[in-house]
Amino acid sequence: MSRVLVITGASGALGSAVAQAAAVQGINLGLIDFAEADPDNLPKGVMTSVALGGVDLTDPDAATRAIDQIATSFGGIDALLNIAGGFAWEKHEGGASETWSKMFRLNVQTAANACRAAIPHLKRSAAGRIVSVGANAALKASAGMGAYAASKAGVHSLTQALAEELKADGVTVNAVLPSIIDTPANRADMPKADFTAWVRPAELAAVMLFLASEQASGVTGALIPVTGRV
Structure with a gap:
């Protein structure tokens, strides 16, 4: 039976790349975003998907309703990928x-609320997984990055705490720590940068989907840098 993967921030550059890569693997998708769902933007070739737009994950009740709706549609959830956030x-x-x-609301509360809603379902999976997006910048913040880095450090701590809390239940919890992701928005903001040095969304998606897979059972509580050549 195909695994069921929930992606928050599913319509963004990284969320879309992860969804498309998961669709190629035949994974069933629950797609959540604050933006309204657009049927034309669903990943190509996906077996089954449930797309929920207009979901405010800073509201714990809204997060629970969305996660429960996806779990009901598929009969369960195997993995949660926390990609929703802001900069x-x-x-x-x-x-x-x-x-x-x-920054706290967009990066920490969205992940915390989605995790809290998903945990009961993930415990019932044979291989429950949570993968969040932290930030390499949170390891050593530079000028102007205080609020963002502090919020992503909160995601790191949430990851480590949940890994300990869920260890006995067979649910692994990890985070990827990207540097600058090669997205249209980042290229527009930094037009003179060397884009080839940045991490590509497809590269980050590959790491996240491995951590969300059944094969990644031996990895939990890890904060994994995915930084390209930055």
Whole structure:
């Protein structure tokens, strides 16, 4: 029976790349995003998918409803990939306190709420998996990255804590730590950069899907850098 994988932030550059790579592997997909679902943007060749748009994952009740709906549709969930999030560059002096609140909501609360909703279903899987997106920048923050890096460090700590909490249940919890991802938005923001040095969404997707697979049973609590040549 094909595995069931839930992707948050599914319509973004990375979420779309992961969904397409998973579809090629014949994985059933539950796609969640704050943006409204667009049937024309569903991954090509997917066996079965449930796409839910307009889901505010900062709301724990909304997260639970979305996860439960996908679990009901497929009869369970095997893996959760927390890709939903946000980015802000802002120096602390003269910056807004709301930036810190926003980064916490978009990066930590979305992952925490999705995990809490998914855990009961993942415990019933033969190989439950959680894979989140942290940030290599959170290991040593540079100027203007305080709020973003702090929020991604929260994702790292959530990953390590949940790995310990779920170890006895056979559910693994890991995070990938990308550097700059080669997306259209990043190219537009940094037009003079060497794009070939950045990590490609397909490269990051491959690592995430391995961690979400049955074969990755021996890896949990890991924070795995996927940084290209940056």
